[in-house]
Amino acid sequence: MSKTYVAVDIGASSGRLMLGYSTEGKLQLKEVHRFKNGFAKKEGYDCWDIDHILQEIFTGLEKVKKLGFQDVVLGIDTCAVDYVLVGKDGQRLKDPVSYRDARTKDSIAKLTSDLSKDYIYEKTGIQFLDFNTLYQLFEEDKDLLAKTDKILMIPDYIGYVLTGKAVTEVTNASTTQMLSLREGLFDQHLLDKVNVTHDQFPKLVDPGTNLGAVSDQWYEKYDLPRKVNVITVATHDTASAVVGTPATGQRWAYLSSGTWSLIGTELNVPENGEKAFKHNYTNEWGAYGTYRFLKNIMGLWIIQNVKEELDDDYSFAELAELASHEEPFQQLIDVNDDRFQNPANMIQEIQAYCQETNQEIPQTPGEIAMAVYSNLSLYYANELAVLGDILGYKIDDLNIVGGGSNVALMNQLTATIAGVNVYAGPSEATAIGNIIVQMIAQGDILNVYLARRIIADSFPIKKYTPGQEPFAAKLTEYQDFLKKTKEKTVEGGMLA
Numbered sequence: 270m271s272k273t274y275v276a277v278d279i280g281a282s283s284g285r286l287m288l289g290y291s292t293e294g295k296l297q298l299k300e301v302h303r304f305k306n307g308f309a310k311k312e313g314y315d316c317w318d319i320d321h322i323l324q325e326i327f328t329g330l331e332k333v334k335k336l337g338f339q340d341v342v343l344g345i346d347t348c349a350v351d352y353v354l355v356g357k358d359g360q361r362l363k364d365p366v367s368y369r370d371a372r373t374k375d376s377i378a379k380l381t382s383d384l385s386k387d388y389i390y391e392k393t394g395i396q397f398l399d400f401n402t403l404y405q406l407f408e409e410d411k412d413l414l415a416k417t418d419k420i421l422m423i424p425d426y427i428g429y430v431l432t433g434k435a436v437t438e439v440t441n442a443s444t445t446q447m448l449s450l451r452e453g454l455f456d457q458h459l460l461d462k463v464n465v466t467h468d469q470f471p472k473l474v475d476p477g478t479n480l481g482a483v484s485d486q487w488y489e490k491y492d493l494p495r496k497v498n499v500i501t502v503a504t505h506d507t508a509s510a511v512v513g514t515p516a517t518g519q520r521w522a523y524l525s526s527g528t529w530s531l532i533g534t535e536l537n538v539p540e541n542g543e544k545a546f547k548h549n550y551t552n553e554w555g556a557y558g559t560y561r562f563l564k565n566i567m568g569l570w571i572i573q574n575v576k577e578e579l580d581d582d583y584s585f586a587e588l589a590e591l592a593s594h595e596e597p598f599q600q601l602i603d604v605n606d607d608r609f610q611n612p613a614n615m616i617q618e619i620q621a622y623c624q625e626t627n628q629e630i631p632q633t634p635g636e637i638a639m640a641v642y643s644n645l646s647l648y649y650a651n652e653l654a655v656l657g658d659i660l661g662y663k664i665d666d667l668n669i670v671g672g673g674s675n676v677a678l679m680n681q682l683t684a685t686i687a688g689v690n691v692y693a694g695p696s697e698a699t700a701i702g703n704i705i706v707q708m709i710a711q712g713d714i715l716n717v718y719l720a721r722r723i724i725a726d727s728f729p730i731k732k733y734t735p736g737q738e739p740f741a742a743k744l745t746e747y748q749d750f751l752k753k754t755k756e757k758t759v760e761g762g763m764l765a
């Protein structure tokens with residue numbers, strides 16, 4: 270048996286500690302601890318409860334010890350862009366604001382009034398999302414920034430709390446939209462633009478960097494395994510998900526399907542040309558010198574809100590089951606419309622959208638869930654066509670990983686509409702990718718290509734073929750609908 274590894278995977282909706290080790294050439298994964306994650310209003314901002322997250326990590330580590338593991342390696346991954354400001358005394362200056370907060374909704378226009386989007390995209394190759402770190406820092410309290418000794422991305426902050434070592438891991442640093450592709454450093458113009466200095470970000474490190482042991486101070490408070498050595502993995506959770514995607518072949522794409530749906534592929538050189546810029550594709554840095562050429566899609570965040578607004582009367586599996594009894598595409602919805610980013614009530618927002626576009630309004634939980642799932646499938650198919658157009662080749666295989674890989678109807682609809690083979694699973698690809706980087710750093714696995722074969726042999730992966738369903742022509746209708754609604758959105762007003 271290899272060493273014992275612990276993945277701390279903090280998703281936007283749930284966090285988990287997973288134990289991983291390999292025996293007889295297969296990877297074993299065991300969930301040790303899971304907890305709900307989310308943001309809440311604090312002093313007027315939507316904030317992550319970082320103390321809750323830290324407490325749950327220590328609780329999970331105590332469970333690891335109770336299972337008899339005394340000597341483990343640990344890696345941390347979380348969602349992107351968000352950060353913690355640390356003062357000169359090494360303490361947090363405030364709670365981290367969530368990217369869902371409205372403080373940056375007008376920031377792109379403000380920041381690019383005198384620094385062009387062309388410059389920023391040519392420099393960074395990163396998609397324009399109004400919550401990127403660049404815009405959050407632009408809106409940040411200037412007095413607080415002046416008092417800031419370190420700006421730590423959330424997983425780097427957790428590593429800093431655990432070990433006392435402060436670094437900036439590159440996969441997550443790239444999501445700031447401040448890293449220069451060419452120089453491999455934070456771009457000076459962009460730092461200046463947000464009144465931040467180079468040395469306020471700790472040194473940039475690659476995935477697989479050893480941070481060292483959990484500090485002694487924590488052993489006075491918690492009953493932890495005797496030795497916990499922390500390694501900086503691909504700390505943006507999507508970067509870990511991509512490492513954990515069991516793709517083979519040449520023309521493959523991934524869909525990391527969780528709170529967000531991240532659809533894209535893995536490149537060895539960035540693609541920040543005209544088409545990529547026009548379609549707002551991003552070049553987030555991946556592990557091992559790769560680039561995650563991808564697009565953010567609103568994802569299962571929509572269903573998470575629907576579930577909550579139905580008072581959690583239905584599990585996700587039950588909502589998917591109810592949806593499967595409904596006809597797909599009863600309405601066409603631009604699921605990436607900003608109005609779905611953080612509405613007061615998601616169900617009402619979906620219904621209002623359908624009314625404004627003169628379409629049948631979904632009413633029952635099954636109708637609402639099918640409206641979401643079938644339009645996500647259409648959106649995925651559309652983006653696969655765009656991805657192929659930018660790259661100059663058709664994508665053959667789509668690997669769907671993350672919790673969304675459990676939604677069979679969405680996997681099948683996507684395969685049929687996009688005309689691709691869909692390989693669904695593993696749903697815990699992020700935690701698996703987290704562990705793989707640790708195993709490679711420790712010499713337990715040679716490289717990521719061999720790791721992906723081990724993953725494919727270790728976890729159930731379900732294949733969905735395009736089939737002859739009558740929906741393939743639906744994509745053209747959806748593309749026309751998106752074009753029309755985007756034009757109308759620009760002009761405002763109801764759709765004809």
Ligand SMILES: Nc1ncnc2c1ncn2[C@@H]1O[C@H](COP(=O)(O)OP(=O)(O)OP(=O)(O)O)[C@@H](O)[C@H]1O
Pocket residue numbers: 279280281282283284348506526527528529569570572573585586587589671672673674675676696
């Ligand atoms: N059995 C299931 N049936 C249907 N949907 C499911 C099932 N299990 C998970 N999901 C979907 O997967 C989503 C969670 O996916 P996942 O666990 O990858 O997200 P996360 O890691 O918590 O968050 P993030 O996307 O921020 O990493 C849920 O919101 C739900 O919509």
Ligand SMILES: C[C@H](O)[C@H](O)[C@@H](O)C(=O)CO
Pocket residue numbers: 280281347348349350368506507527528529531565
């Ligand atoms: C804000 C980012 O796009 C976000 O973190 C996304 O990458 C994600 O949540 C993946 O789980």
Ligand SMILES: [Mg+2]
Pocket residue numbers: 278279280281506527671699
């Ligand atoms: Mg996740």
